[in-house]
Amino acid sequence: MSDRFDYASPALKVLFGAGRSAEVADAVGQVGGTRALVLSTPEQEGLANDIAGRLGGVSGGVFAGARMHTPVAVTEEAMAVVGQGGIDCVVSVGGGSTIGLGKAIALRTDLPQVAIPTTYAGSEMTDILGETRDGAKVTQRTDKVRPEIVIYDVDLTLTLPASLSATSGMNAIAHAVEALYARDGNPVITLMAEEAVRAFASSLPTIVDAPDDRDARASAQYGAWLCGMCLNAVSMALHHKLCHVLGGTFNLPHAETHTIVLPHATAYNAPAAPDAMTRLARALGASDAAQGLFELNQRLGAPTALRDIGMPEEGIEPAVDAAIANPYWNPRPLEKDALGDLIANAFHGRSPSGEI
Numbered sequence: 001m002s003d004r005f006d007y008a009s010p011a012l013k014v015l016f017g018a019g020r021s022a023e024v025a026d027a028v029g030q031v032g033g034t035r036a037l038v039l040s041t042p043e044q045e046g047l048a049n050d051i052a053g054r055l056g057g058v059s060g061g062v063f064a065g066a067r068m069h070t071p072v073a074v075t076e077e078a079m080a081v082v083g084q085g086g087i088d089c090v091v092s093v094g095g096g097s098t099i100g101l102g103k104a105i106a107l108r109t110d111l112p113q114v115a116i117p118t119t120y121a122g123s124e125m126t127d128i129l130g131e132t133r134d135g136a137k138v139t140q141r142t143d144k145v146r147p148e149i150v151i152y153d154v155d156l157t158l159t160l161p162a163s164l165s166a167t168s169g170m171n172a173i174a175h176a177v178e179a180l181y182a183r184d185g186n187p188v189i190t191l192m193a194e195e196a197v198r199a200f201a202s203s204l205p206t207i208v209d210a211p212d213d214r215d216a217r218a219s220a221q222y223g224a225w226l227c228g229m230c231l232n233a234v235s236m237a238l239h240h241k242l243c244h245v246l247g248g249t250f251n252l253p254h255a256e257t258h259t260i261v262l263p264h265a266t267a268y269n270a271p272a273a274p275d276a277m278t279r280l281a282r283a284l285g286a287s288d289a290a291q292g293l294f295e296l297n298q299r300l301g302a303p304t305a306l307r308d309i310g311m312p313e314e315g316i317e318p319a320v321d322a323a324i325a326n327p328y329w330n331p332r333p334l335e336k337d338a339l340g341d342l343i344a345n346a347f348h349g350r351s352p353s354g355e356i
């Protein structure tokens with residue numbers, strides 16, 4: 001354990017448990033709202049209408065236009081609804097895309113937010129907002145965007161398809177993995193990160209086999225909460241930078257890219273982060289952390305090769321160059337050849353040690 005660290009706990013309330021989205025009207029009242037706009041993606045409009053129904057007289061209607069990566073054009077549409085309707089609170093029900101829209105509105109208006117997450121992405125716990133304008137994503141951190149109340153209702157996750165559950169869960173685990181070796185880590189976050197990996201590793205295989213298993217779903221949602229806290233509290237390193245480069249350069253799907261790269265980035269950092277690897281392996285029930293993550297992906301039927309999600313083979317070299325172009329802190333220094341091996345292994349779907 002480090003004998004010198006900072007720890008800050010954000011002012012945010014969490015309501016965890018089956019059926020608790022029924023408490024949404026009370027949550028809106030607690031943040032001072034009298035007219036709440038419910039946000040969702042088009043696919044989850046039915047759920048948003050249910051939540052609006054629960055709000056009764058406090059409902060200010062539904063805006064079901066949320067989209068991946070928070071396009072500014074969509075935020076402007078939602079802002080017009082906020083401006084016309086006397087809205088004084090937003091309720092975001094959905095995954096990171098919907099919660100991103102709520103954050104974008106809060107950034108512009110300072111309105112309080114109640115978030116009801118239905119995936120494992122973890123955005124609801126963070127002060128991070130990534131917005132897309134003209135195809136470019138700009139990310140910022142500000143306390144203004146963190147929701148005031150988060151309601152984790154396992155019942156709303158039962159419909160998340162098995163494949164999305166697997167990649168959303170692995171994407172969350174990536175936050176815990178990088179928290180375990182973060183430069184600005186602390187003992188509390190380390191405990192949360194290890195517990196989060198344990199919760200996901202024990203529940204995701206069951207979820208993939210039986211997506212309506214409520215105990216497994218509750219365990220995964222608990223892991224998602226912890227991973228969100230990790231992401232909020234500490235800086236990410238190589239894994240996140242690599243996924244950002246790969247996703248941005250080749251327009252790869254977000255959660256799948258994280259899922260594929262994570263075992264390889266973990267293997268790269270393993271020699272420089274032995275304590276993190278011990279904790280990770282223990283949480284995964286594996287003898288080797290990176291191999292344990294790779295085998296978890298295989299067990300979940302998740303993608304394991306970047307070539308299968310749209311990356312071209314000639315992209316490996318440019319990706320290495322882009323990954324080392326803007327240096328950043330990582331437990332192991334950035335070494336061009338070793339990074340080339342890492343990306344090639346991830347491209348071909350080899351194990352993290354480079355075997356087929």
Ligand code: NAD
Nearest residue numbers: 041043069095096097118119121123126128156157159160
């Ligand atoms: P998403 O919100 O885009 O959801 C994917 C699809 O699944 C959508 O159609 C959605 O309506 C649907 N869906 C969500 N929950 C469902 C459920 N329970 N049942 C059935 N369908 C459901 O996906 P995501 O992975 O949660 O979010 C990805 C976005 O979040 C990305 O833009 C990413 O950058 C962002 N993100 C931000 C942070 C942050 O801290 N700012 C953290 C993690 C992710």
